Amino acid sequence: MKLLSTNKDKKKLIRSIIQAIILLAVVIVMVRVLFVFNKYKPYDSMDTSVMADVDNGFISLSYFAVDRDGSATMISTDRLREHLNALYKNGYVTITQKDIENYYKNGTPLPKKSLFLMFEDGRRDTAIFSGKILEEYNYIATILSYADKFGAKDSKFLSPKDLSNLKSNTFWELGTNGYRLSYINAYDRYGHYIGELNSLEYSSLRKYLDRNYNQYLMDFIRDENKIPKETYDEMKERISKDYKLMDEIYTKEFGKVPDVYVLMHSNTGNFANNEKVSAINEEWMKKLFVMNFNREGFSLNNQDNHIYDLTRMQPQPYWYPNHLLMRIANDTLADVTFEEGDPERKKDWEILAGAPEFRNSVIALTSESKSNGLIRLKDSKAYQDVNLSVNLTGNKLGTQTIYLRADEELNQYVSVKIQNNNIYINENGVQLFELDLNELDGIKYQSVEENEREAHRAEYETYSQSTKKLLGYTTNMEKQIEPVKEEVKTVEEGADKYIPSIQINEPGNRQLTIKIQDNQLSVFVDQKKVTQNLSLSGTTSGYIYLESAWSEYGYSQRNIADDVYDGVFQDLLITDAKGNILYDNQLQGWAQIKDKVETSWNKIINWFIKTL
Structure with a gap:
């Protein structure tokens, strides 16, 4: 073997060894993260510590999809x-379809x-990223699919072979x-009739639809005047x-249709928005399926429910x-x-309402149902002149409040509150200041007329693209006429602003x-002046409080209702007027380094998983 004669050769060797070690570590982590080696072990029905003396029913949770990093609709693996x-720590064990x-x-x-436990839509990433987590807690879950996806050869969705492997x-x-x-029966927010939409067309137009549409099995197909376009017999057929297609496809691929249906x-x-349509759905679901989940928003099922009228709750990625746990407690009354998090960080606070979790530099304060969460900083009664900085990363729709001198x-306090993307300053219950933070951001609004023109253009382009059959499907959209090119009034010219509704899942992030x-x-918000030297009526000292509060159900295109909020x-960081630290929840020293290393390492693993 030829000896390494130069420093350059030695450095290359060392670099190669380090790269090999890193690659090996990544491979080991990927195997541990993605591959399942154990078998599910059902609960012991003879174990009195597990079984109930009285009937408590069961809760049902249904996640839309799972992604390594997470998104607005897909929960991250960490969450x-x-x-x-x-x-698991609260004693929940999973049950099977046969148990129900x-x-x-x-x-x-x-x-x-x-x-x-259920996961909807039959996505491949759901199976890849959640399987190992199910194994960790010995939980069994039902994965739902759409039968028409089996022939589409779309890599986002699990094939019949994939589903068979999962089951095994x-x-x-x-x-x-x-x-x-x-x-079906889709209209845009301006009442313009669009008709029928497949999932791709819906995705391209959803920002213009609000909620004025229906699912395929929920009603008669109707015209622009909402009069049925089909007879009863045509609707039934x-x-x-x-x-019939579900029965045919699932029987061909798996020997039978699944027992669980989620309408x-x-x-x-009932089982549709129209009574006659509901009767057809009911007849078929009872013929093909053992059970049906027919409602969403409430987790608890018991003997008061019917097996074809079960309910599920859909936890959101930002929860x-x-x-x-707060939602489950409200449903079950149990x-x-x-979760409390770091006990060392918790001990600085008095918990007055809600459920705070102290995790690293984050205080996640969960409100009670239709109410608030409230914590008070111990030993802050004498605080008078202070500087306070904090990042507020709760969703836009909701309330996060800082109380000072309280x-x-x-009854007496100064408060700075961010609620539904507005900032409010109050003293002893009297509002002193209000500002829409969109104005602070300098957002330039479309006029209603501009947005309506944009919607009609998007509808025409979607229709045109679909009719060209370039994507392998034909459209059932109502024919869309190309909009006439004409000038419309802008906000600057006196037209009304188009102000989008805040979505319930819209993230917030304010410094x-x-x-x-x-x-x-x-x-100051995001280093921009909100108000300076605003006059107050008093100079008394008092406590620091943090508050989170549910403010309204808000808007969700998916019609998700939620009455709990995470501030x-x-x-x-709180300092006195001279800059002396009174309270500091930032990561420091080794904890900060450790957090950055873990974040970087996770990014590397995520990149490998998504790229390979």
């Missing part, structure tokens, strides 16, 4: 693990805390969302065709674990143990700085 860990069938048909007892690894059962995901969409009262009853000295208050206070 999913946090959710399931919180449930026996519970309703034979009165077979269930565990004290029973969880039926014992942590999964199969269910269905139906034959297709498509929409159309809806029956979807069920799209939920909360219609902290305590948000999930005691839960909330008494124990919150808030407060300076209070003597009888003056200055506030998120990150990197909270």
Whole structure:
């Protein structure tokens, strides 16, 4: 072997060894993250510590999809693990489809805390990223699919072979969302009739639709005047065709249709928005399926429910674990143990309402249902002139408040509140200042007329693209006429602003700085002046409080209702007028280095998983 004779050769060797070690570490981590080696072990029905003395029913949770990093609609693996860990620590065990069938048909007892877990839409990333987490907690779940996706050869969705492999690894059962995901009787927000939309067309136009549309199996197909375009027999044949196709495809691929059906969409009262349509759905679901989840928003099922009218809750990607636990506690009226986080950070605060979790530099304060979460900084009663900075990363729709110079009853205080993307300053219940933060951001609004023109242009282009059959499908959209090119009024020309509704899942991220000295208050948001030297009526000292509060159900195109809110206070720093630190929740020293290393390492792993 030739000796390494130069420093350059030695450096190359060392670099190669380091690269090999890093690559090996990545491979080991990927195997541990993605591959399942164990088998699901059902609960022991003879174990009295698991089984219930009285009937508690079961809760059902349904996640839309799972992604390594997460998104507005897809929960991250870290957050999913946090959710399931919180449930596991609260004693929840998963039950199977057969358990539910026996519970309703034979009165077979269930565990004290029973969880039926589902993942919707049959996405490949869901199976890849959640399987290992199910294994960690010995949880079994049902993965739902659309039958029409089996022939589409879309890599985003699991194939029949993939689903069969999942079922064989014992942590999964199969269910269905139906034959297709498509929409009828669609109008844009301006009342313009669009007609029918497949899932791709819907995705391209959803920003213009609001909620004025329906799912394919929910109603007669109607014209622009909302008069049925089909007879009763035609409606019956159309809806029956979807069920026949489901029966044919699932039987061909798996030998039978799944036992679990989740009718799209939920909360219609019966099994559709129209009584006659509902009767057809009911007839077919009872013929093909063992059970149906027909409602969403409430997690608890018991003997008061019918097996074809079950309910599920859809946890959202932005929910902290305590948000999930708070919702379950409200539904079941059972005691839960909330996540507290770091006990060293917790000990600085008095918990007056809600459920805070102290994690690194974050205080995630979950409100109570239709109410608030409130914590008070201990030993802050004498605080008078202070500087405070914090990042508020709770969603835009909701309330995050800082109280200063507050008494124990919150009768006297100065507060700075960000609510629904507006900032408010109050003193002792009197509002001193208000500002829409969109104005601070310098957002330039479209006029209503401009947005309507944009919507009609998008509808025409979607229709035109679909009719060219370039994407392998034909359209059932109503024919869209190319809009006439004409000038419309802008906001500057006096037209009304088009102000989009804040979505319930719209993230917020505001850096808030407060300076209070003597009888003056200055506030900055994202380093921009909100108000400076605002006059106050008093100079008393008092406590620091943090508050999160639910403000309204808000708007969700997916019709998600939620009455709990997570206020998120990150990197909270409080100093006195001379700059002396009174409270500091920022990461320091080794903890900060460790956090940065872990973040960088996770980015590397995520890149490898998504790239390979």
